[in-house]
Amino acid sequence: MPPVATKHAALIHALNHEGRQYSTAVVVFHHAVSRRLGLNAGDHKYADILMRSGPMTAGKLAEITGLTSGAITGIVDRLAQAGWVKRIQDPADKRRVILTPIHHPKKAKEVQAVFGSLITAMGQLSGSYSDTELALILDFMARSRTILLEQAVQVGAKKKPQTARNVKRRRAR
Amino acid sequence: MPPVATKHAALIHALNHEGRQYSTAVVVFHHAVSRRLGLNAGDHKYADILMRSGPMTAGKLAEITGLTSGAITGIVDRLAQAGWVKRIQDPADKRRVILTPIHHPKKAKEVQAVFGSLITAMGQLSGSYSDTELALILDFMARSRTILLEQAVQVGAKKKPQTARNVKRRRAR
DNA sequence: GTGATTATCTTAGTCACTAAGACAAACCAC
DNA sequence: GTGGTTTGTCTTAGTGACTAAGATAATCAC
Secondary structure: OOOOHHHHOOOHHHHHHHHHHHHHHHHHHHHHHHOOOOHHHHHHHHHHHHHHHHHHHHHHHHHHHHHOOHHHHHHHHHHHHHHEEEEEEEOOOOOOEEEEOOOHHHHHHHHHHHHHHHHHHHHHHHHHOOHHHHHHHHHHHHHHHHHHHHHHHHHOOOOOOOOOOOOOOOOOO | OOOOOHHHHHHHHHHHHHHHHHHHHHHHHHHHHHHHHOOOOHHHHHHHHHHHOOOHHHHHHHHHHHOOOHHHHHHHHHHHHHEEEEEEEOOOOOOOEEEOOOOOOOOOOOOOOOHHHHHHHHHOOOHHHHHHHHHHHHHHHHHHHHHHHHHHHHHHHHHOOOOOOOOOOOOOO
């Protein structure tokens, strides 16, 4: 990118860059937490959805995540094996499986241990900001997020059919 | 999570939540852009590293990304096939391969088309903020990012050896 | 020159996914 | 009720992107 002309433009550019870096940091943190809890990053995310939203059918989770039913089967296998969720047959419709988060005190303690120091550190940071400032930051991030999602849709709509798959490996040495 | 006691605590909680959602939005946007450019999200990221940092050896890219040399081989195969980079043998050390980003006007135009409207939209948003405010937001995000990365290291240090791999699929019906 | 080291590629195996189909349960005529 | 269709989940086969370990060629140390 070429050097920018005004301070305002420079700030916008820096925010764009920071947005990406921030996102990467969230992903890195999330990944570390997942490993710590004995899950891969994807499964952790899905477990989180279940914990937040409460019991739901396998189909509902597939819908929320956009994954196929086959993928959900594998995810639930792993989460059940690791003791985070239970499969319960719906008595009202025996085809359905209700995925139920298990609230195990030991696991809750582990989660607490992992997030506790983040919450403390973030609390310390935000302690140096006024409520007005925090609200401003929150609002900006929410607005930026909306723009990103809108743009993603717009970019996706113009999406090219071809992706980099089926590339035959052929290389000169 | 239980309802929080103070406005300040509520804001911290909201920022934590927003941080995650923001990160997801960045990932979604990035994914859409990648698809639009005929790459998968990972390859796009690596191409971006090359474009920003300029030519480097395959080994250097492996080091930066933390991937194995075998993975780099595959990534460079795909990027080269799609016309984003070239492999050039280092004349000074014929073992080495220098990965060189290709600056193709047509591709540059594509990239411009994809990011142009994001930049416009973000410009409009940040137009409603003063430079002081933008600087505040930028600073907060950078500090949060630092905390996240520190916490990731800390969480990782206590990491359990076992992960959810090698789970034998066994399930009652 | 010979041996150890280095940089990349290759091969074999793994993991999380998709697509398509199997199968039981539920729904819907009639 | 019975028969055909639809629905919800699981199974199977195949793929893409990775890792680990080893092959290969070039370089370095002496």
